Amino acid sequence: MSTAETCVVVGATGAMGTVFTRRLVARGMRVLAVGRRAEELEQLAATDELIVPCAADIAEDWSVDAIRACLDGPVRLAVFAAGLPVRGSADAIEPSLLATAANIKVAGTVRLLRAVRDHLADGSRFVAIAGSLGLEPGPLDAGPGTANAALFNLMRQIGALYGPRGVTVHTIAPGPIDTPRLRAFVDTESRETGAAAQEIWDRYTAKTSLGRLPTLDEIAWLVEILLEPQAAVLHGSVLNADGGTRHGIQ
Numbered sequence: 472m473s474t475a476e477t478c479v480v481v482g483a484t485g486a487m488g489t490v491f492t493r494r495l496v497a498r499g500m501r502v503l504a505v506g507r508r509a510e511e512l513e514q515l516a517a518t519d520e521l522i523v524p525c526a527a528d529i530a531e532d533w534s535v536d537a538i539r540a541c542l543d544g545p546v547r548l549a550v551f552a553a554g555l556p557v558r559g560s561a562d563a564i565e566p567s568l569l570a571t572a573a574n575i576k577v578a579g580t581v582r583l584l585r586a587v588r589d590h591l592a593d594g595s596r597f598v599a600i601a602g603s604l605g606l607e608p609g610p611l612d613a614g615p616g617t618a619n620a621a622l623f624n625l626m627r628q629i630g631a632l633y634g635p636r637g638v639t640v641h642t643i644a645p646g647p648i649d650t651p652r653l654r655a656f657v658d659t660e661s662r663e664t665g666a667a668a669q670e671i672w673d674r675y676t677a678k679t680s681l682g683r684l685p686t687l688d689e690i691a692w693l694v695e696i697l698l699e700p701q702a703a704v705l706h707g708s709v710l711n712a713d714g715g716t717r718h719g720i721q
Contacts, residue, residue, distance in 0.1 A: 475501055475544050476500065476501070476545050476546070476547040477502070477503050477523075477545070477546050477547065477590075478495045478500045478501070478502045478547055478549070478550070479502075479538065479542075479546055479548070479587055480492050480495070480502055480505060480550050480552060481506075481529050481538075481549075481550065481551045481579070481583050482505070482506065482551070482554060483502070483504035483505055483552075484506040484511040484512060484515055485552065485554055486650045486651060486652060487552050487554070487600065487650070487690065487691075488506070488552040488553075489515065490687040490688060490690075490691045491550060491691050491694050492515065492522060493518075493519075493691075494688075494691045494694070494695050495694075495695065496522060498695065499521070500547065500698070501521050501523065502521060502523065503523050503538070503541050503542065504516065504522050504523065504524050504525060505527050505534075506526065506527075507527070507529075508526070509526040512526055523541060525537060525541045529551075529575065529579040529582055529583065530571075530575050530578075530579060532582065534586070535582050535585045535586045536586075537586075538583070538586035538587070539586045539587075542590050545591075545592050545595070546587045546590040546591055546592075546595055547594075547595060548595065548596040548597075548598065548694070548697060548698060549583055549587045549591075549595075549597050549598065550598040550694055551580045551583050551598070551600060552600045553575060553579055555576060555614060555618060556571075556575075557571055557572045557614035557615070558611070558614060558615075559611065559613060559614065560610055560611045560613055561613045563611075568614055569613065569617055569618075571614075572614040572615065572617065572618035573618050573621060575618070576621070577618060577621045577625055580599050580622060580626070580629075581625070584629060591633070591636070591638045592637070592638075593636070593637030593638070594637060594638075594639075594703070595637075595638045595639075596639055596641060596698070597629060597640045597641070598641045598642070598643065598694060598697060599622055599626050599641075599642050599643070600642075600643050600645070600690075601619040601623055601626070601644045601709075602619045602644055602645060602646070603644050603645065603646040603711065604619055605618070605619025605620040605621075605622060605623050605644065606619075606620070606623070606644065606709075608620075619644075622642070623644075626640055626641075626642045627707065630706060634707065639697075639702070639705070639707075641697055641702075641705055641706070641708060642710070643690065643693055643694070643709075644709050644710065644711050645690050646678070646679070646684075646685070647675050647678075647684050648684055648685050648687060648690060649683075649684040649685065649686050649687070650687060653675070653684075654672075693710055
């Protein structure tokens with residue numbers, strides 16, 4: 472078995488996962504990049520020899536064996552960064568899509584844990600990207616609000632289970648992030664409603680006390696600093712990287 476440490480990124484070809492992967496390899500870390508589309512993974516892997524592609528659908532149980540088969544040494548950090556494809560209020564969402572959301576976010580996190588657990592050691596980090604909607608959902612957020620609330624609960628359970636083994640567990644909860652995907656949503660809403668795109672964008676930023684949305688690089692920085700030994704003190708924490716969107720007290 473190799474003694475080289477590996478970071479595992481699920482959702483590596485998404486906007487967030489790609490930035491995570493690139494920042495980790497910039498630190499000299501070998502990254503197992505997990506995603507559903509082999510072609511996109513190969514394109515990402517071609518950018519750096521430290522990136523190892525792993526085609527696996529985290530929404531399926533077989534992904535556990537697929538990820539595990541790609542590991543040959545200790546896992547320094549495993550991060551779940553897969554996004555959700557479901558939207559809508561409790562009035563509008565197809566009820567079965569709530570199960571889809573839970574299968575990706577909650578069961579997917581368990582699948583990642585099962586895949587890496589034999590490679591976790593004292594000082595390893597297990598990380599999930601949740602979202603502020605799991606703590607303070609809006610009226611249109613049935614899928615992400617419900618799934619992320621369950622993920623917060625699950626990560627506390629994993630923290631209680633793995634903390635005594637020296638594996639620290641961390642949940643990062645960004646609000647809306649300045650991404651191409653969000654800007655595409657804004658453009659779509661603008662076309663559908665006739666409202667100016669800037670007006671819609673201003674509505675997002677007005678919810679933050681910072682006055683702007685966090686960037687992908689800022690969220691990736693949070694993941695990166697978890698590699699530091701001192702980050703063990705953050706075990707069990709929820710890191711609310713939302714630019715001041717969340718106003719309630721946990």
